[in-house]
Amino acid sequence: MTTAKRDTYTPETLLSVAVQVFIERGYDGTSMEHLSKAAGISKSSIYHHVTGKEELLRRAVSRALDELFGILDEEHAREGSAAERLEYVVRRMVEVLMAELPYVTLLLRVRGNTGTERWALERRREFDHRVAALLKDAAAEGDVRADVEVRLATRLVFGMINSIVEWYRPDVPDGRAGAGEREVVDAVARLVFGGLRKAS
Amino acid sequence: MTTAKRDTYTPETLLSVAVQVFIERGYDGTSMEHLSKAAGISKSSIYHHVTGKEELLRRAVSRALDELFGILDEEHAREGSAAERLEYVVRRMVEVLMAELPYVTLLLRVRGNTGTERWALERRREFDHRVAALLKDAAAEGDVRADVEVRLATRLVFGMINSIVEWYRPDVPDGRAGAGEREVVDAVARLVFGGLRKAS
Numbered sequence: 001m002t003t004a005k006r007d008t009y010t011p012e013t014l015l016s017v018a019v020q021v022f023i024e025r026g027y028d029g030t031s032m033e034h035l036s037k038a039a040g041i042s043k044s045s046i047y048h049h050v051t052g053k054e055e056l057l058r059r060a061v062s063r064a065l066d067e068l069f070g071i072l073d074e075e076h077a078r079e080g081s082a083a084e085r086l087e088y089v090v091r092r093m094v095e096v097l098m099a100e101l102p103y104v105t106l107l108l109r110v111r112g113n114t115g116t117e118r119w120a121l122e123r124r125r126e127f128d129h130r131v132a133a134l135l136k137d138a139a140a141e142g143d144v145r146a147d148v149e150v151r152l153a154t155r156l157v158f159g160m161i162n163s164i165v166e167w168y169r170p171d172v173p174d175g176r177a178g179a180g181e182r183e184v185v186d187a188v189a190r191l192v193f194g195g196l197r198k199a200s
Numbered sequence: 201m202t203t204a205k206r207d208t209y210t211p212e213t214l215l216s217v218a219v220q221v222f223i224e225r226g227y228d229g230t231s232m233e234h235l236s237k238a239a240g241i242s243k244s245s246i247y248h249h250v251t252g253k254e255e256l257l258r259r260a261v262s263r264a265l266d267e268l269f270g271i272l273d274e275e276h277a278r279e280g281s282a283a284e285r286l287e288y289v290v291r292r293m294v295e296v297l298m299a300e301l302p303y304v305t306l307l308l309r310v311r312g313n314t315g316t317e318r319w320a321l322e323r324r325r326e327f328d329h330r331v332a333a334l335l336k337d338a339a340a341e342g343d344v345r346a347d348v349e350v351r352l353a354t355r356l357v358f359g360m361i362n363s364i365v366e367w368y369r370p371d372v373p374d375g376r377a378g379a380g381e382r383e384v385v386d387a388v389a390r391l392v393f394g395g396l397r398k399a400s
Contacts, residue, residue: 026226143397190395
């Protein structure tokens, strides 16, 4: 893909604008007209970069999915006990969510009306299953409690992590909750693994 | 408020239909026309019951808020150690969320464009602060870990609980995750207080 010299837009900056518009208006509620206005370039300039809004959606959710699946290939996600790998993956999920906030936010809002949306939901489910498998292994190794069903525990842990998109804002000093990235990662790891109750 | 004998609609059934439409289309995207079609009654019949869609929204979110605030007045939320009261409140929050699923779902999606929405957001914040205060007291009494900042811990715990609206469906036998109400309540309490790590 080549970038037109006559405008300052790159596929990357166009993507970033599109993601904001998708989040604000919803993907269904966004037209090429909306994208054109938000980006300040003509529709034909957009078509110079992409075939349409669905390609922009696919690129945006791919970016989030690639980062998330990438975690599973990292050394600490592949070596050590299942409980250690799980804790590493949970911490990295929170980091990726904060680093790629708009992309992950969009991924979490995908509903499934188009082929791209259904594909994204399928990939999300696949990622959930990979993490659930780690949790299951950790329970089998005796390091994780076995009195909460694996799928239910996975849903609840993902629920806690994904809820961060609702309030974390990197442009506010230390995020909106008065929490820096490191503090959020540590808090999630402590709560997910140790819970609120003080270790006696 | 009186109910017209000429239709079978009560304010209660109209409210239940309106909540479904608000959830599906978003409050902003819902017109009286949409409500009229979904309810199968004329707009003038709707106006017989309410002044407009904002009154329906207010009634719907009030129902969720009344149930949530009601928890704080219950005996076990007022007596015992802060940690015991907190655990009681967390369990009851999950119960209320599942029992009043569409109403709580709508409450969680409120964005703040109208007076009613801003009022609902303010009431939600007030509820969050009440629970955060309990958490703070429990930490002061030494029963809850003090190494996660109270507001951050509250946000994450609420994030886990609120995420249940994304997947729990009471009309599916035992919910979509294969989890019954009691199992979900126990799972949340175990994870929030004990975490995933097996007690050694």
